[in-house]
Every structure is written in structure tokens, then in C-alpha cells.
Amino acid sequence: MTTIAPEVGNSELRALLKYVDKRRHRKNRIMKWLVVAAFVLAMAPLLSVSWTVISYGIERFNAYFLTHSMRGVYGGMDAGGVYHAIVGTIEITLFAALISVPVGLLTAIYLVEYGRGRLARWVTFFVDVMTGIPSIVAGLFAYALFAVILGPGVRMGAVGSVALSVLMIPVVVRSSEEMLRLVPNELREAALALGAPRWIVVIKVVLRTAVAGIVTGVMIAVGRVIGETAPLLITVGVIDSINFNLFDGRMMTLPVYVYGQFQQGLVPCTEGQANCIATVAYDRAWAGALTLILIVMLLNLVARLVTRFFAPKNLG
Amino acid sequence: MSTIQSPPAPGSTARSGTEPSGSRRRKRSARASDRGASRVFRWLATGAGALILVTLAAVAVFLVVKAWPALSMPSDELVKQVGLLRNSTSLLDYIGPLVFGTVLAAALALIFAVPVAIGIALFISHYAPRRLANGLGYMIDLLAAVPSVVYGLWGALVLSPKVQPIWAWLNETFGWFPLFGGKVSPTARVLLTVAIVLAVMILPIITAVSREVFLQTPRLHEEAALALGATRWEMIRTAVLPFGRSGVISAAMLGLGRALGETMAVLMILSPGFLYSFHILEAGQQQSIAANIAAQFPEANPIGVSTLIATGLALFVITLLVNMAARAIVARRKDFSGAN
Numbered sequence: 269m270t271t272i273a274p275e276v277g278n279s280e281l282r283a284l285l286k287y288v289d290k291r292r293h294r295k296n297r298i299m300k301w302l303v304v305a306a307f308v309l310a311m312a313p314l315l316s317v318s319w320t321v322i323s324y325g326i327e328r329f330n331a332y333f334l335t336h337s338m339r340g341v342y343g344g345m346d347a348g349g350v351y352h353a354i355v356g357t358i359e360i361t362l363f364a365a366l367i368s369v370p371v372g373l374l375t376a377i378y379l380v381e382y383g384r385g386r387l388a389r390w391v392t393f394f395v396d397v398m399t400g401i402p403s404i405v406a407g408l409f410a411y412a413l414f415a416v417i418l419g420p421g422v423r424m425g426a427v428g429s430v431a432l433s434v435l436m437i438p439v440v441v442r443s444s445e446e447m448l449r450l451v452p453n454e455l456r457e458a459a460l461a462l463g464a465p466r467w468i469v470v471i472k473v474v475l476r477t478a479v480a481g482i483v484t485g486v487m488i489a490v491g492r493v494i495g496e497t498a499p500l501l502i503t504v505g506v507i508d509s510i511n512f513n514l515f516d517g518r519m520m521t522l523p524v525y526v527y528g529q530f531q532q533g534l535v536p537c538t539e540g541q542a543n544c545i546a547t548v549a550y551d552r553a554w555a556g557a558l559t560l561i562l563i564v565m566l567l568n569l570v571a572r573l574v575t576r577f578f579a580p581k582n583l584g
Numbered sequence: 585m586s587t588i589q590s591p592p593a594p595g596s597t598a599r600s601g602t603e604p605s606g607s608r609r610r611k612r613s614a615r616a617s618d619r620g621a622s623r624v625f626r627w628l629a630t631g632a633g634a635l636i637l638v639t640l641a642a643v644a645v646f647l648v649v650k651a652w653p654a655l656s657m658p659s660d661e662l663v664k665q666v667g668l669l670r671n672s673t674s675l676l677d678y679i680g681p682l683v684f685g686t687v688l689a690a691a692l693a694l695i696f697a698v699p700v701a702i703g704i705a706l707f708i709s710h711y712a713p714r715r716l717a718n719g720l721g722y723m724i725d726l727l728a729a730v731p732s733v734v735y736g737l738w739g740a741l742v743l744s745p746k747v748q749p750i751w752a753w754l755n756e757t758f759g760w761f762p763l764f765g766g767k768v769s770p771t772a773r774v775l776l777t778v779a780i781v782l783a784v785m786i787l788p789i790i791t792a793v794s795r796e797v798f799l800q801t802p803r804l805h806e807e808a809a810l811a812l813g814a815t816r817w818e819m820i821r822t823a824v825l826p827f828g829r830s831g832v833i834s835a836a837m838l839g840l841g842r843a844l845g846e847t848m849a850v851l852m853i854l855s856p857g858f859l860y861s862f863h864i865l866e867a868g869q870q871q872s873i874a875a876n877i878a879a880q881f882p883e884a885n886p887i888g889v890s891t892l893i894a895t896g897l898a899l900f901v902i903t904l905l906v907n908m909a910a911r912a913i914v915a916r917r918k919d920f921s922g923a924n
Contacts, residue, residue, distance in 0.1 A: 296815035303711055306703025307720070310791075313784045314727050317738050374632030382626055383633070391633040393911060394640055400838065400907035401900070402845020404874040405643065408896040412646035420886055434639065441636070467625035495731025498847035498874065502881040523733040523848075530737055530852060550741065557734045564729055 318561075325558030328551045334559070338508040338520075344535035344544035350556050352510040356519035357563075360425045360504065361494050363514055364432035369486055371433075372440025379441070380448040381470055398438040406434040407499025414503075423505040425514035428521070431499035436489050443485025447478040480578035487571035491564045497523035522560045529553035643900065651894035653887055666888045668880055671858060679895050681858045685870030686899070689775055689850065690843035692864065693782035698836050701787050705794035710820060721795065728788035736852030739781040740773065744853065747780070748772035755865050766863030773855040775864040781849045786839035793838060793914075797831030798824055830913055837910035841903045850875035873899040 336349030375395070379388055410431035414422045451474050459469040475482070505518035506528055532549035545551070648655075654662060659674035672678040704724060708717050748771070755768035801824045809819040856871035856879070863869050877892045884892055 292815055292818070296817040299817040299820075300711065303703045303707045306700045307707045309700055310704055310724060310727070310784075310787055313738075314723065314730075316742065317730055317734065320738060320742050321734060371632050371635055374629045375636055378629035378633040382629055387630070387633065391636055393915065394637055396911045396914075397904065397907045398636065398640055400841040400845075400903055400910075401643070402847070402874055402903055404845065404847045404877055405647070405896055405900045405903070408650075408877070408893055409643040409646055412650040412893060413642070416646060416649060420889070434643070437636065437639070465620070466622040470625065491729060495733065497731070497733040498851075498878050501878055505882070523731055526733045526737060527848065527852065530740070553737055557731075557737055560731055561734060564731065568729055 321554060321557050321561055324551070324554035325556075328555035329558050333552075333555055337510050339510070341508070344537050344541075344546060344548050346543055346545055346548065348548075348552060350522065350525060350552075350559055352507070353520040353522045353525035353556065354559070355510055355512060356425065356504070357494060357522040359512070359514055360428045360500070360519065360521060361432065361490060363426060363429035364436055364493060365486065365490055367429060367433040368436040368440050368489070372437045372489075373444050373482065375437075375441045376444035376448055377470060377474075379445050381466075381474070395438045395441045398434075399442070401434065403431075403435055403496050404498040404502070407431045407502045409434060410499065411503050423503070423518045424516060425504055425511075425519040428500045428504040428519070429514070431503050432493045432496060435496065435499070436493045439489035439492060440486060443488065444478075444482050447481030447485060448474060450481070451477045480574055483578075484571040484575045487567050487574070491567040491571070494567070495523055495560060495564060497527055500524050501527065522556055522563070526553050526556040526560065529556060644897075647893055647897045647900060651890055651897050654890035654894045657887070662887070662891070666885070666891050668884065668888055668891060675891065675894060678858075678891070679873075679898055681860055682871060682873045682876055682895055683898060683902070684860050685775075686844055686872040686874070686902075688862075688864075688870060689778055689782060689872055690840055692775070692779035693786060693843045694836060694840050696780060696783035697786050697790055697839055698832075700783075701790035701835070701839075702794055702832060704787070704791045705798050706820060706824070708791075709795050709798040710816070710824065721792075724788050724791050727784065732785065732846060732848040733852075735781050735785055736848040739777060739849055739853040743781065744772040744777050747777055751776060751865050762862050763864050766861075766866035766869075768865045769855070769867035771855070771867065773853055774867055775854060775870050778850050778853050779864070781853060782843045782846055785846060785849065786842045789842060790835045790839040793835035794828065794832050797828040797835075801827045830916070834910040834913035837906055837913070841906045841910065844906065845874055845899060845903050846872075847874040847878050851878050 333349040334354070335351050336347070337352035338348045339352075341348035375391065379391060382388075383391070407428075410427045411422075413430065414427045455473050455477060456469055459473045460466070464472075500521045501524050504521060504524070506524055507518040507520050511517055511519045529549045529552045534550070535544065535546050535548060537544040537546045654666075654675060657665075662675060663669045663673065669675070669678050708721050708724075712720055748769075751772050751774065752768050754764050755766075758764045805823040805827065806819055809823045810816075814822060850872045851874075854871065854875065855867040856875070857868035858871060859869050861869040873895050877896055881889065881892055
């Protein structure tokens with residue numbers, strides 16, 4: 269008798285354990301599919317954007333396009349390129365990096381090596397807040413700054429660089445700070461114990477160890493600001509010729525070039541007119557977008573390779 | 585951010601001079617390691633940190649300085665001098681519809697983006713195979729690497745023609761609902777299209793922050809839920825989502841900040857108008873602050889520029905408040921470091 273009772277209990281238990289609440293399981297399955305669907309949904313625009321940019325852009329994307337400016341190009345002419353915009357983008361972005369990297373890196377060093385108390389807390393908080401400044405506001409700030417100093421109506425590449433550096437500094441600070449915090453304390457302590465002064469320790473030991481990560485962070489930051497359009501549109505203006513001088517006159521940049529060609533829209537071509545393509549402006553816009561995306565992807569790729577191959581292996 | 589509470593203490597040996605016993609000796613050693621070049625270097629670093637605060641203050645100050653002529657001028661005078669204000673009675677009357685359009689577009693984008701972003705974050709943190717998770721996360725980050733002008737181009741030339749029939753159908757079927765009312769635009773260059781592109785653009789940041797929080801759910805909570813017989817979804821609903829709620833809220837606010845300030849997508853897709861209108865399928869109804877500045881700035885006269893900078897100041901204040909609120913929520917969660 270005593271052995272049967274548990275047997276009955278067991279079978280009841282087994283039945284209970286095998287019992288499946290259909291509704292709960294259906295809900296579980298539905299939720300799983302919804303979650304997967306969310307991911308697929310997000311991939312759709314990525315695929316669509318990359319597909320259209322490549323398929324529309326490849327048509328005009330050639331050596332001629334990359335080595336000619338828009339000087340003297342009008343109407344539906346089958347000519348014109350992006351060279352002046354590449355020059356402008358590279359110069360303005362490099363100058364922005366020249367401003368942001370020292371400031372951002374020193375701020376990160378301050379936060380990690382020296383930061384105590386209220387100032388450090390405020391800097392951390394406002395660096396985060398600064399990442400959210402709208403790019404157009406950064407452009408207005410740079411415009412206002414130079415208008416107050418040099419008088420109104422200043423249009424030159426350097427103003428755009430200042431605007432971009434406002435957007436770039438917080439990104440550099442965040443990524444460098446993370447990298448510097450990964451440097452083990454034992455390294456600092458060992459160097460200090462050998463009698464090295466503090467600044468030598470920071471430069472030769474801490475920065476030396478974190479250099480790969482910092483370079484990666486800087487490249488990702490450059491990749492983020494290189495596509496900024498709005499601040500450059502209002503500070504640097506547009507031009508059709510090549511301008512190498514950052515401190516004199518308007519410059520063209522790739523994103524603004526794309527926007528400018530888009531704004532031109534369809535060209536009115538008369539019937540049978542030779543050398544007139546109605547969609548030439550849109551074609552140039554797509555090719556410019558392809559150039560821009562290739563530059564951004566290249567920066568991201570190089571940044572990844574730098575981390576992979578130059579990161580110190582024995583951190584942690 | 586947690587690291588502020590427990591910083592690596594490289595300087596602790598040099599800085600213990602505050603103890604009363606043997607303080608003289610310690611003080612000297614503190615001074616010895618902070619002399620000459622070291623001191624200059626420390627000042628440089630501190631100066632750079634302070635420069636960040638100065639820059640943020642300078643943004644506000646310079647915007648106010650350049651906006652002051654428009655802010656201080658009497659309304660009737662301003663309306664006479666600025667072509668932009670031809671349909672408005674005062675500066676506030678001009679900014680009002682712009683703020684309305686900006687907030688409406690950003691709010692719609694947020695409504696689309698948040699559920700999808702939570703789904704993606706859950707997929708990467710709890711559904712996808714461990715080995716794939718990193719790569720899938722990188723795919724989402726790629727969305728953030730696409731420049732905004734390319735999204736604008738894509739939205740205007742590819743997305744708009746594709747969604748036009750859907751918008752027309754929505755307008756026909758649900759036209760009684762205020763949002764879908766009005767006369768549907770034949771080009772689909774309307775606020776709903778803009779909101780969709782904005783949603784795509786803010787997806788990565790919301791996903792990245794939410795993913796970080798979801799991954800920090802205590803393992804024991806999850807296992808306890810599963811051990812009590814919960815299905816995977818029930819485990820997520822009872823353990824993961826409540827734990828991550830504040831993180832998701834702040835992520836959504838960060839996304840909102842981005843959407844409010846986005847210029848190019850709105851500028852290139854939307855056919856603008858200056859009305860307090862909820863008709864998101866009708867052309868020429870709304871405009872956002874940022875797009876308006878970019879569109880009008882090149883042709884504005886000096887006082888017009890000042891007016892536009894005043895609208896920019898409004899945008900700056902709005903995004904600053906949203907971002908500060910979001911960051912304050914994040915900062916309150918001690919062991920959570922922002923995914924930025």
C-alpha cells in the first residue's frame with residue numbers, strides 16, 4: 269500500500285509536469301517571432317539604403333568623377349565631379365580633428381588621472397550632455413563666434429572645423445576615457461615607483477599602452493562628423509571651384525555637395541539636345557553619397573583593424 | 585559613470601597628505617611628485633576639462649548675443665524688417681509652429697522607434713546565439729554610420745514614392761482620424777515619411793543603450809524566473825524589462841534628443857508649412873526648427889539671421905533639457921555606463 273500511493277502521486281505529478289499551458293506557450297512563441305521581426309524590420313532600411321546608393325551611385329563613380337570639380341559645369345552637361353568637395357571635406361575634417369583630439373584627449377586624461385570632486389563630476393555629466401547637441405546648433409555657434417570676432421558674413425572652412433569640433437570633442441573624450449581606464453594601475457604604480465614624474469608616466473606609460481584604442485576612438489569620431497551636413501551648409505557655404513585655403517573663402521564638402529546636387533533636381537532638357545542628361549544632378553548626388561559612404565566605411569574598417577592588430581594583448 | 589565613485593587610485597600615494605599624523609613629510613612628498621612639468625601637465629589637463637564646460641556655456645552665450653537684436657526688437661518693427669515673418673505677428677508667433685512641427689516629428693519617430701529598438705535589444709541580448717550577438721549588434725551600429733544626408737536622399741527619392749500608395753490608402757480608409765485627415769500628398773513628402781526616416785536614424789542609439797541595460801539583468805533573477813516554470817517571454821517580462829525600465833526610458837529620451845535636432849532628413853524630405861496642423865499625410869503643413877534654419881539661413885538678412893538664431897536657441901534649450909533629463913536618469917543607475 270505504501271508503495272502504491274507514491275506511484276499514483278508520481279503519475280499525477282508526471283501528468284502535471286507534462287501539462288502544457290497552450291496560451292502561455294503561444295504567447296511565448298508569438299513574442300519570439302515579434303522580436304525576430306523587429307530585427308529584420310531594422311535591417312530592411314539598411315539593406316535598401318546600401319543597395320540604392322551602390323546601384324545608383326556606381327554609374328557616375330569613376331576616376332573622372334573623383335578628379336574633377338564642378339567649375340564651368342552647368343545645365344545637363346555630362347561632366348562635373350567631386351574633387352573640390354573631397355578636398356574640402358578632408359581639410360575641414362582634419363582641422364576639426366586637430367582641434368578636438370588634443371582637447372578631448374587631455375580632458376580624458378584629466379578625468380582618469382586627476383579628476384576628483386565636483387569639477388570632474390560636472391565635466392563627465394556635461395560631456396554626455398554635449399553628445400546630444402544638435403549639429404545645426406553647433407553650426408550656429410561657430411557662425412556666431414566668428415561673427416562676433418571677425419564681423420558678420422564670414423564664410424570659410426575653419427568656421428566649419430570649429431562647428432565640427434564641438435560635435436567631435438565629446439565623442440573623443442568618451443572613447444579615450446574608456447581606453448585610459450583599461451590601463452592597469454600596476455603599470456602606473458611601477459613607473460611611479462621607479463621615480464618617473466607624473467607627466468612622463470601619463471605620456472610614456474598610460475598613453476603608450478592605450479594608443480591603439482585611442483586611435484580607434486578618434487577614427488570613429490572622425491567617421492561620425494565627416495557626414496555632418498547642416499553645420500557646414502550654414503558656416504562654409506557652397507562653391508563650384510577648388511579651394512585649398514581653409515582660412516579664406518567658401519569651400520565645398522561632400523555632404524553639402526550631395527545636398528546641393530539633390531536641390532538642383534531634374535534638369536530641363538529640350539528634345540534632341542546633345543550633351544544633356546535630365547537626371548545628371550541626381551546621378552551626381554548618388555555618386556557623391558557613394559563616395560561619402562565609402563570614406564566612412566573605410567574609416568570604420570581601419571579603426572577595427574587598428575584595434576585588432578595593435579591592441580596590447582596582456583591588458584586586463 | 586560608476587568609475588567616478590571608485591576611480592583607479594594612481595594618485596592615492598601622493599595625495600594622502602590630508603592625514604594629520606606626519607603630515608609635513610607627506611606634504612613634501614606630495615609636492616615632489618607635482619612639480620615643474622608635472623604641475624604644468626596637470627594644469628593643462630584640468631584646463632581641457634574646464635574648456636568643455638566653457639564651450640557649452642559659450643554656445644549658450646554666443647547664441648544669445650547674436651539672437652539679441654531679434655529678441656529685443658519690438659514685434660511690429662521686426663515683422664517689417666524680416667521677410668521670414670511675413671505671415672506672423674511676432675517672434676513667438678513664428679517660433680510656435682516650428683516648435684510644434686519639431687516636437688510632432690520627433691514624437692512620431694519615437695513611437696515608431698522605441699518598440700522596434702526594444703525588440704532588437706532583446707533579440708541581441710536574449711534570443712540571438714551568443715556567437716552571433718556581437719556581429720548583429722555591429723549591423724545595427726552600421727545604421728548610425730550612414731550620414732544623415734544619405735538618409736535624406738534615400739527618403740526623398742526612394743522611400744517617398746514607395747510609401748505613397750500606402751499613405752493614400754491610410755487617408756482613404758482612416759481619413760476620419762485627425763492624424764490621417766486632410767488632402768493626401770501625391771509625392772508623399774510629408775511628416776509621416778519624415779518620422780519613419782527619423783525613426784531609422786535614432787534606432788541605433790536607443791538599441792545600444794537598451795541592450796547594455798538588458799545585458800546587466802542579474803543572472804540569478806533570470807534563472808529564478810525560469811526555474812519557477814516561466815517561459816522565456818515571461819522571464820523577460822518579469823525579470824528583464826522591470827530591471828531595464830529606467831534605462832529604456834533614458835535611451836528613448838536620448839533618441840528624442842537626436843530626433844529633435846536632426847536637420848537634413850527633414851530638410852530634404854518634407855514639403856514645409858507653418859501651421860499647427862496634425863495632418864501628417866498632407867503636404868505644406870509643418871516644418872522643424874533645424875530644417876527651417878538650414879533652408880533660410882543662406883538668404884537671410886542680418887536681422888533675419890538673428891531671428892533664425894533665436895529659433896536655434898529655442899532648439900538648443902529643448903534638446904539640452906531632454907538630454908540632461910536622460911543623462912540624469914542614466915547617472916542615477918550607478919553601475920551603468922552609457923553606451924556612447
